Amino acid sequence: MTLIYCGECKNEVSNTALDCNKCGLKLRKPHRAVFGKIIKWSFILFNILMAYWLFAGMEAATEGMSEAQKAGTSIVASFGAFFIFFMWATGDAILGLLVLFTRPSKK
Numbered sequence: 001m002t003l004i005y006c007g008e009c010k011n012e013v014s015n016t017a018l019d020c021n022k023c024g025l026k027l028r029k030p031h032r033a034v035f036g037k038i039i040k041w042s043f044i045l046f047n048i049l050m051a052y053w054l055f056a057g058m059e060a061a062t063e064g065m066s067e068a069q070k071a072g073t074s075i076v077a078s079f080g081a082f083f084i085f086f087m088w089a090t091g092d093a094i095l096g097l098l099v100l101f102t103r104p105s106k107k
């Protein structure tokens with residue numbers, strides 16, 4: 001722990017303090033660590049990507065096909081959809097936990 005000077009009242013405060021204990025100036029926001037930010041954004045991007053993948057995949061699977069082909073592919077497609085949903089849920093669970101663990105601390 002080192003001491004830094006408050007920008008407002010020049011009081012010496014710990015560099016781990018969120019605000020000055022004398023004047024109450026916010027010294028730093030309780031921000032997420034860089035890793036936490038990456039996790040948060042990858043969580044958002046992951047959801048967008050999965051939604052896009054699902055829709056794009058569904059469309060591509062049935063495009064330019066006869067009804068019979070569609071029927072055949074729909075089985076494959078539903079497996080694909082199931083796989084995507086499974087990946088989605090698993091990824092969300094993992095990333096969700098990471099987001100929780102990297103939340104800014106109250107201290």
Ligand SMILES: [Zn+2]
Nearest residue numbers: 006009020023
């Ligand atoms: Zn101060």
